Amino acid sequence: MKMIEVKSLKKSFGKLEVLKDINIDVAPQEVVCVIGPSGSGKSTLLRCMNRLEEPTAGEIFIEEDNLTDTKTNINQLRQRMGMVFQQFNLFPHKTVMENITMGPQRLKGKSKTEVKELGSQLLEKVGLVDKAKVYPDNLSGGQKQRVAIARALAMEPSIMLFDEPTSALDPEMVGEVLQVMKDLAEDGMTMVIVTHEMGFAKEVADRVIFMDEGFIVEEGSPAELFDNPQHERTKSFLSKVL
Amino acid sequence: METIQIILDALPTLLSGMGLTLEITIISLVLAMVIGLVLGVFSITKSKILRAISTVFVDMIRGTPLLVQILFIYFGIPSVFDVNLTAFAAGVIAITINAAAYLVEIFRAGINSIDKGQMEAGRSIGFSYWQTMRLIVLPQAVRRMIPAFVNQFIVSIKDTSLLSAIGIAELTFSGQSIYAANFRAFEILFAVGVLYFVIIYTLSLLSRWLERRLDVA
């Protein structure tokens, strides 16, 4: 079975074609990192994967269910995919615990005690047990992003999507977030990660995809892509970031 | 001494006028909040039709004087259509739609002021558009809108004085009917002004208290 299958995906904003014929399969428990220069369409691709952006053409299947079919209940399908944003997007009017428990309580009909229990477990997982009653404004960037990850995990998704989860963080906080993501990968979570953290991609990814100008230029294992890139564009991009 | 006596004599009538002013204001503002919210959300949806409904309503109401609207609803409409509105009902409708038109803009601006990442985060968890609106966007937006709401409430309270034009015995009309009889316009209108001030100042205090309370959370 494929967890995600992207077939001939195209996306335009007005006249600007941002994604031009993208094809990707993601296997269960696979960790895929997407890299590429700014504006190459990485975020747009990720956002199409849970239809925060409407694809212009092509199809996307999530665990065999057609995401692009208008008959699909998008709200239910999204529950199976967690999304972590660069800017965290925590709910500032809710405590850390409420941020995490809101989804399962309202959407899965779990009881208050059940979701509290789940919330505590997740906070332990991301190392923030003592912050349950705190409001997001009182957290550091790294802590916010770890709460955002816990919030996504609270829906018990089978796939996690990350859009540059560490790009808005002070350098000293990047490590703590990457560590949580590494743990997730080790637990067998299927993940698609847009990132500029090449070290992380090398270490954790099963496969790295290099995008440029709306195309997948090259993909392969980290060893293949980083140590032996085939395309000129990949080489020149890597020479700038490594 | 005489001044005080004149005002004391007028007070029962003025207070009952004030009661009617409050009644009309409260009913109208409750209805206006509902309409304002619905049309405010219409104005930011993707649907062209819903957006058009909202725009036409807002432009029409804001583009005409309230007094004309009041007269139109009370005298104009019944002269052509087979409806019989009491002055009270006509007054409530006029104040309601007028306040609603301004509240649409307040809701629209308030909702737009919330970072769109909030909607996206809600949707990505699996909440529907309306759930996200209700649970995540509106609670944050409404906090920011409180000063604008209060401002509109105050305007609407003052606007009810125009209902004297269709003979509703609200506060202003009550004052007019008293000084038409006793010729003490100075004392009576002074008292009328004080009573409006009491209502409006109480509302201001209430809103300050509310803002402080919501800031803590």
Ligand SMILES: Nc1ncnc2c1ncn2[C@@H]1O[C@H](COP(=O)(O)OP(=O)(O)OP(=O)(O)O)[C@@H](O)[C@H]1O
């Ligand atoms: N909502 C939108 N409307 C119009 N153009 C958009 C929109 N979103 C993205 N774009 C454009 O699409 C292109 C790809 O954007 P995208 O955000 O996917 O790039 P990216 O690879 O994620 O870049 P970065 O590394 O800077 O995040 C850019 O040219 C961007 O300006």
Ligand SMILES: [Mg+2]
């Ligand atoms: Mg991006």
